[in-house]
Amino acid sequence: MDVQGLISHRARSLDASGIRRAFERSARLFDPINLSIGQPDFEVPEAMREVVKSAIDEGQNGYTMTQGADAPIALLQAHLRHDVGWNIPSENTDVLLTAGTTGAITLAFMALLNEGDEAIIPDPYFVVYPALAELVGGKAVCVDTYPDFRMTAARVEPLITERTKLVMVNSPGNPSGVVLSEAELIELEELCRDRGVVLISDEIYDAFTYSDGLENGQFPTPARRTEEMLLIRGMGKTYGCTGWRLGYAAGPKVLIDEMAKLQQYTFVCAPSIVQASMSAIASVDLRPYIDAYEKKRDMVVQALSPYTNLTHPSGAFYAFVEVPPELGETASQFADRAMEDNVIVIPGHIFSQRDTHFRVSFAIDDERLAKGLEILQRHLKSRTGHPAS
Numbered sequence: 001m002d003v004q005g006l007i008s009h010r011a012r013s014l015d016a017s018g019i020r021r022a023f024e025r026s027a028r029l030f031d032p033i034n035l036s037i038g039q040p041d042f043e044v045p046e047a048m049r050e051v052v053k054s055a056i057d058e059g060q061n062g063y064t065m066t067q068g069a070d071a072p073i074a075l076l077q078a079h080l081r082h083d084v085g086w087n088i089p090s091e092n093t094d095v096l097l098t099a100g101t102t103g104a105i106t107l108a109f110m111a112l113l114n115e116g117d118e119a120i121i122p123d124p125y126f127v128v129y130p131a132l133a134e135l136v137g138g139k140a141v142c143v144d145t146y147p148d149f150r151m152t153a154a155r156v157e158p159l160i161t162e163r164t165k166l167v168m169v170n171s172p173g174n175p176s177g178v179v180l181s182e183a184e185l186i187e188l189e190e191l192c193r194d195r196g197v198v199l200i201s202d203e204i205y206d207a208f209t210y211s212d213g214l215e216n217g218q219f220p221t222p223a224r225r226t227e228e229m230l231l232i233r234g235m236g237k238t239y240g241c242t243g244w245r246l247g248y249a250a251g252p253k254v255l256i257d258e259m260a261k262l263q264q265y266t267f268v269c270a271p272s273i274v275q276a277s278m279s280a281i282a283s284v285d286l287r288p289y290i291d292a293y294e295k296k297r298d299m300v301v302q303a304l305s306p307y308t309n310l311t312h313p314s315g316a317f318y319a320f321v322e323v324p325p326e327l328g329e330t331a332s333q334f335a336d337r338a339m340e341d342n343v344i345v346i347p348g349h350i351f352s353q354r355d356t357h358f359r360v361s362f363a364i365d366d367e368r369l370a371k372g373l374e375i376l377q378r379h380l381k382s383r384t385g386h387p388a389s
């Protein structure tokens with residue numbers, strides 16, 4: 001049987017070769033300084049691990065309701081009432097627990113996009129956005145946010161057409177770490193409302209917003225302004241448990257109900273034992289982790305900004321660093337050179353239509369981070385990576 005010949009256009013249309021090639025090449029390195037990792041380097045808080053272990057022993061191993069089990073859903077609703085002031089649950093607004101944040105984005109795109117419909121996404125973007133838009137038959141329309149990586153209403157407005165169904169904003173952003181201000185987010189929200197399109201706010205890095213990204217001590221979100229948007233958040237990055245696959249979507253009940261129906265026929269429910277971990281979240285103090293990551297962010301900015309353009313990351317655990325034009329090379333070429341020196345960074349074309357920047361992740365211990373930054377400094381200074389040249 002010619003299985004290859006049976007593969008769908010849908011599967012074929014996705015090109016993962018760039019990521020796979022980089023992965024295969026880095027796998028050949030011995031003990032590399034890996035500045036490509038998209039998850040925290042700390043252990044999952046003990047209280048959460050204990051609750052999950054007990055959930056297994058207590059037999060919480062079966063399906064839950066598609067929306068989520070009663071207790072975690074009640075906790076989330078209370079959290080949203082407190083954090084963004086939503087009247088939830090209500091006739092108009094509800095929440096759905098999903099299999100990771102990607103699960104929520106998948107369901108939202110499936111629920112909103114018909115064949116040929118357009119999803120406006122930032123460029124640079126989280127790799128899943130354009131791929132998913134295409135997978136469900138829609139089209140990703142990229143907002144060029146270079147060089148400051150701010151997805152403003154002024155940049156989005158000219159791209160809205162009759163086919164636009166949704167605008168995706170991601171703050172703090174992957175790969176840039178840029179945090180949008182509340183004023184910028186409110187303008188975007190007003191634009192979407194005026195033009196009758198859904199604003200989706202992917203806030204997976206909300207907990208990792210550093211002191212200079214906060215406003216009145218709070219993480220800026222359009223959700224404090226309206227319930228008529230789709231708010232997507234996740235637990236994986238926040239608590240260092242990306243493999244547990246837990247996220248949620250909250251917003252208009254008509255949309256949440258459609259997403260729940262689609263979840264019923266695909267993922268079924270978020271993992272039951274992981275849902276249980278939410279009862280421990282209130283006892284977790286993330287402060288020390290966030291303070292430690294803010295220091296790592298400062299290390300990156302101090303080390304690299306004298307040598308190149310580096311848009312200040314006020315959140316997440318990434319910096320998106322320009323390859324100095326005078327080096328006359330693409331980000332892929334730069335990343336290849338860094339790899340020869342045992343440092344892994346991700347070239348910009350993985351996240352963008354351009355290949356001018358590379359992503360540095362600082363979710364790694366301070367000593368290795370310092371070593372990696374020193375090597376990157378050398379490469380930013382010259383094409384040979386040697387100090388003398």
Ligand SMILES: Cc1ncc(COP(=O)(O)O)c(C=O)c1O
Nearest residue numbers: 038100101102126174204234236
């Ligand atoms: C902006 C953004 N959204 C969503 C995700 C996916 O998160 P999850 O692992 O919860 O599916 C990521 C992961 O890197 C991300 O960077």
